[in-house]
Amino acid sequence: MPFFVEPWFVLGFLGLLVGSFLNVVICRLPAGESIVSPPSRCPGCGHRVRPFDNIPVISWALLRGRCRDCRGPISPRYPFVELLTGATFGVIGARFGFTPGSMFLLVFAAAMVAVVFIDLDHQIIPDVITWPGLGLGLIASFFGPPHPVGALVGALIGGGTLFAIGFAYEKVRGIEGMGGGDVKLGLMFGAFTGWQGALFTLMSASFAGALVGAVLLARKKADGRTALPFGTFLAPAAVLSLFVAPRFFQWYGGLLHR
Numbered sequence: 081m082p083f084f085v086e087p088w089f090v091l092g093f094l095g096l097l098v099g100s101f102l103n104v105v106i107c108r109l110p111a112g113e114s115i116v117s118p119p120s121r122c123p124g125c126g127h128r129v130r131p132f133d134n135i136p137v138i139s140w141a142l143l144r145g146r147c148r149d150c151r152g153p154i155s156p157r158y159p160f161v162e163l164l165t166g167a168t169f170g171v172i173g174a175r176f177g178f179t180p181g182s183m184f185l186l187v188f189a190a191a192m193v194a195v196v197f198i199d200l201d202h203q204i205i206p207d208v209i210t211w212p213g214l215g216l217g218l219i220a221s222f223f224g225p226p227h228p229v230g231a232l233v234g235a236l237i238g239g240g241t242l243f244a245i246g247f248a249y250e251k252v253r254g255i256e257g258m259g260g261g262d263v264k265l266g267l268m269f270g271a272f273t274g275w276q277g278a279l280f281t282l283m284s285a286s287f288a289g290a291l292v293g294a295v296l297l298a299r300k301k302a303d304g305r306t307a308l309p310f311g312t313f314l315a316p317a318a319v320l321s322l323f324v325a326p327r328f329f330q331w332y333g334g335l336l337h338r
């Protein structure tokens with residue numbers, strides 16, 4: 081097969097375009113604005129972004145990260161989100177090919193990219209992502225692993241564990257440590273990843289969160305009451321789990337049975 085019709089290439093290219101759309105979603109969804117209109121404008125001067133200046137990654141590089149009109153800086157996060165989405169879609173294409181299951185995973189991955197940055201910016205995870213996402217994950221389970229029972233168990237483990245952690249934290253510390261958004265995100269990613277992926281996601285996100293928290297504490301950029309946006313850690317861990325969770329549990333089981 082020539083490379084330009086290979087799943088990794090086609091979906092990687094699609095991912096760049098979807099990433100460009102996700103930049104709009106990340107910016108407008110928390111503000112309650114429409115994600116389809118009006119067309120993108122420069123946040124600095126308000127000039128409409130011309131179609132040829134809206135090519136993923138390339139336009140930003142050609143304009144050297146500046147608006148064509150006011151020369152104001154355009155955040156490198158825009159091309160980063162595009163590259164991240166393109167790379168994620170490409171890897172999904174390489175691993176799962178053009179299958180009905182992989183089409184659902186693309187939607188899941190796109191939603192997770194949006195969650196990473198919306199939670200980072202606003203400490204919220206919009207219901208309009210997680211509730212339909214849970215439904216889609218359950219539907220997707222009829223087209224491939226983790227299959228319907230696995231999806232249901234995964235959702236209960238993901239959402240249930242985060243609910244239990246939040247409940248215990250609130251009892252002990254008297255402050256809300258886990259937003260309801262995290263619980264709904266747990267339901268959603270558990271439906272897509274199944275129980276193994278849900279456990280892997282919870283463990284690796286907690287580990288990464290603790291690590292980042294320790295670094296921030298050490299640098300005095302946080303104190304004991306600083307709440308990290310947990311969705312920013314959970315979402316990439318959930319996508320990663322699609323690729324590594326089964327193997328991780330094989331390896332872990334092998335350690336136990338030696």
Ligand SMILES: [Zn+2]
Pocket residue numbers: 122123124125126127147148149150151152
């Ligand atoms: Zn401008």
